[in-house]
Amino acid sequence: MGIEHPILGLMTFTLIAAMVVSAIVLLGMVGMNVHDYILKTPVTEGYATCFSFDSGAGRYKYNVSIAVANSGRVDLRLEKLYVATEKGLVELRVASQYTVIRGVTVGDAVVDFEVILLGFTSDTELWAGQRGLVRINMISDKELYMRGGQYSVTAYLTTIGFEAFTVREARFKVGEVEGCPPITPPPPAVPQDIILVSRAALYWDTFDTNPIGSRMTLVPGAPCTAWHQASRYGRSGLVYLEVPARDRECALLVQGVTLPNTGSIFVAFTALIEEEGTRDQPGLFGAILSWGSSLTHYYSGGFNKLDSSPSSDNIFVRVRTPTTTATSPRAYGVNWETWYNGVLALDYILPNVPSTLAFHADGVYTDRSLAPHEWLTPNYAGLSIYKLTSPKWMRAYFDSILVTVGERPWIVRVESLQPGWRVVLKDGSDNIIDSGIAGLGGVVELNVWGVWIIKDGVIELYDSSNNLLISRRFPEILGGDVYRVTG
Secondary structure (H helix, E strand, C coil), X not given: CCCCCHHHHHHHHHHHHHHHXXXXXXXXXXXXXXXXXXXXXXXXXXXXXXXXXXXXXXEEEEEEEEEEEECCCCCEEEEEEEEEECCEEEEEECCCCEEEEEEEEECCEEEEEEXXXXXXXXXXXXXXXXXXXXXXXXXXXXXXXXXXXXXXXXXXXXXXXXXXXXXXXXXXXXXXXXXXXXXXXXXXXXXXXXXEEECCEEEEECCCCCCECCCEEEECCCCCEEEEEEEECCEEEEEEEEECCCCCEEEEEECCCCCCCCCEEEEEEEEEECCECCECCCEEEEEEEECCCCCCCEXXXXXXXXXCCHHHCEEEEEEXXXXXXXXXXXXXXXXXXXXXXXXXXXXEEECCEEEEEEEECCCCEEEEECCHHHCCCCCEEEEEEEECCCCCEEEEEEEEEEEEECCCCCEEEEECCCCCCEEEEECCCCCEEEEEECCCCCCEEEECCCCCEEEEEEEEEECCCCCEEEEEEEEEEECCCEEEEEC
């Protein structure tokens, strides 16, 4: 039946025409015409092709494949997959033709995922008119699928060079889909190199050669004593500070280094307090951030050996101004002739406005929120001791120092990794210092606590099948370094 009244027909036509014109004007306002919009609208098709299941020894193995076809006129890139299971929905980011993600928690299950792409271009791209296959292999400690249950895998794709996305849900019913044939993963991508991209260290020293009087200066001088020693306590390359008088302090300050007045400053060190002969007096030993070289205005932090009983000792941060001294301690056992590792940290909230002073020991820390009358912008970093009692001498040995800005001195970071790749950090004698497996973010943080400075260090990279991809040796690897895999 048609429109019988001519006026009504004219009004209807006018309304439809106005809507079309408005749509065209709107698209024109955002810089796109109707033809471009239609051509750039992503369109996909897809369905589940197979599902298989196996179990044994408390492990459940599943395989599911989905076909995805790009039936639009724009090129797409597969960004992630959403896999539905009986334990919940899990998101998997797809980084390459072969992605391994281990130890994913799904409900009360822990699952290892392996994603293999076939028919894609440039790893994850699905060009216009192209069809690809996505295989997902799962190994779980709990049952993920029930016979007769209906589940889905959803592919999330984005357009290349255009702000749009599309999703394709492929549903399947367990027991009514044919089993999946085995698929051999593509060979792993081979990285070209591992490079150092940033170094946070301003100063580092293992004291293999004498730094006193050249790289570091003793303050305030007599009665303090500083000396370099080739070996002691089974270590080589040491410096020590000692002082004979009660309530006296001395420091070795780094020369030629400009400290920033913003961000975070870290001073890492390894030290020991001696108990031998006439040198067995308790005191404070650790790191210092000083304003000037007179030791009247500074921040310090370290270990406090009070007496013969470690139960009364502590770690501390200390603020000294020309008029006041304040200490924030925390109980921590300190033994004679034992090596300790620590980090003094100063955080700024604004340029020239420090906020927090902290000291980190093994697994514990103490900190202090700084009041305005305690604010200072230190221009020296170094090592210090403070003698508490009399009559004999106090001596503390130091094995290394590392000053960093903006990055924690106990972390070496490696970036641009594929999920599932493993990074191993070794010293010059091929002893493993730490290792880690990259997650979805493609980053591994390696712990170098107490080592700080690794001479002739090695970074090794392995794929998810434990094949060595690349090994690189560096003259020095320092805490705070950031490395990147290229290629």
